[in-house]
Amino acid sequence: MSERCGFQSEDLSAYLDGELSEAEVQVVEAHLSDCECCRRSLEALRRTRALVLSLPSTSPPPEFREDLREALRAAGAPKHSRGVRSRGGGWHRGLALVAASILVVLLPMAALVSTMMVPTEDQFPLLAADPPPGEMGIMETAPEISTEEAADPPRDVEEIVASETYIIRVDDVEIATPQARSALLDGGGEVLGLTRTYDAAGYLNKAVLVGDLPRDAILEMGERAQQIGILVERRREETSYGDPGTRTEVILSLEKMEHVVPPADGDELVRAEALRRPGALGERIRRSFSGSWTRFGAGVATALVWIAGHLPHLAFAVGAIILVFAVSRRGTRSAPPKK
């Protein structure tokens, strides 16, 4: 009864949706006319679709818009700017001026300093420090982004909407690494981190590149990955809802063809490098490296990067505190006790 005719069933579904070209429609219809099996499949698809279509439309509750308005307000939607009415004279006015000038002068300076403080490749021996034996063999599996972190994405990092992991078997990891790097660069991507794993004898047996690609460029990544070695697995994971229109994180895990299993006592070296890109850097390092030492190094780096990235804010905060202080002093002064 169920004879397999080998017809592309996807086309039946697309036929139903009117999403086939005229030529394709003709092919489908010709086939349907003498294939009972496909006629039945089409009917099942049609009913399934009709059942979904028959679901009533639901509407948001009446308070929806008011709640949203509240939430927007709480989130700091711009309102009419209040403006600080500072008409009084005296020292507090001077202090306000000082505060203002701190904001004006310090901000650009801080911004400048923060760009200078962005770690460069040379500064990363910090992370590349060899971990002590003990916590090893951790990099035996490809680093994965845990779902807990994904559930609560950090807001100040350029957000990644999805993550794709490619596991590629290669003959020589050393040779494959630059190939993988250029596969990312060719797609308009960036390389953000690289982890190398060595076996007991000191041979490189694995490298994990973490980078990203514009989301459109991900389409060809599979092809590029196949040019590096044998693509054994490709996984996609939606990681967070972020800026729609940004980039997809790409993890390229290059594994030596006969993967050497590290000894149980773990005499394996893990070296990590991280490259450019200030904002994302600390976060990426934190997310993609495991193991207590690398985690410690990454923590330090994250803190540094954070401080560097937030210098302008810190300066702003200092200025604002002084300003508030000045204004409040003025307030207490201008209401003298009546006695």
Add this chain to the structure above:
Amino acid sequence: MDEDRLVALARSGEVPAFEALVAEYEGRIYNMSYRMLGNAEDARDAAQDTFLKAYSSLDRFRGDSSFSTWLYRIAKNACLDMLRKRGRGTVYSLDEPLGTEDGEMERQLPGDLPDPEDAALDSEIREAVADAIAGLPPHHRAIIVLRDIEELTYEEIAEVLEVELGTVKSRLYRARAALSRSLAALELFRDRGVGPGERREQG
């Protein structure tokens, strides 16, 4: 006022313009969330998140897709996020090649579903359909909702889901096949189904 202008105004910080956009889309976004998440409370939260997120990232909307596609994309992500927070979010491997353990996918789809045009659908059936959708993996749910509830074209779906057109086609087929099987498995439909014997035309 046309949408582009509203979007431009909203981007420049005009809250009323944004509210006009909300008024235009809240129904669709809410309904989509409802069908993705299966309950009113989560749907409301996801829809709220969607508009908040849209507001805060308006300056990054570059207009290379339409505003509605962009908004659907945020909504889809908000729903997936919500599912993840609810703890049902396992990592699903997507679009693996057609095939099961025994080598080939079951090609035969069930023939015993009620014909919605024949039978007036009662609320019990509707509920069963909604539950069956909610029982699909999130990415199957998303594509069915975008196509059959929101009625987006394949091209729009490709933009919302950030996948190729071919993937839309194959994923939608898989999602429908999975849905038809889970519907056919419901007791409710057994006696109502149109059996294979009742075929009409013969070629």
